[in-house]
Amino acid sequence: xxxxxxxxxxxxxxxxxxxxxALAAGAFFDGTPSTTVDFGVLITSVMAGVGMIxxxxxxxxxxxxxETPEAAARVQAPPTQG
Numbered sequence: 001x002x003x004x005x006x007x008x009x010x011x012x013x014x015x016x017x018x019x020x021x022a023l024a025a026g027a028f029f030d031g032t033p034s035t036t037v038d039f040g041v042l043i044t045s046v047m048a049g050v051g052m053i054x055x056x057x058x059x060x061x062x063x064x065x066x067e068t069p070e071a072a073a074r075v076q077a078p079p080t081q082g
Contacts, residue, residue: 015049
C-alpha cells in the first residue's frame with residue numbers, strides 16, 4: 001500500500017483527522033457532563049482522512065496512457081475517413 005501521490009489529498013486527509021480528534025477532545029474536556037463524544041462521527045471522519053491519505057489523485061490514474069503495444073498503435077494511428 002502506497003501513500004497518496006497528490007499532496008493536496010494528503011494534506012486534506014491529515015487536516016480531516018486532526019479536526020475530528022480536536023472536536024472529540026473539545027467535547028470530552030469541556031467540563032459539561034451533557035456533552036459527549038459522537039464516536040460514530042469520529043470513526044467515520046478518521047477513516048475518511050485515512051482514505052484520503054492513501055488515495056491517488058486524478059493525474060496518477062493513467063486513464064489516457066495506453067497499456068499495451070496494440071493500444072498505443074491505435075492511439076497513434078490517423079483517423080480513417082469512412
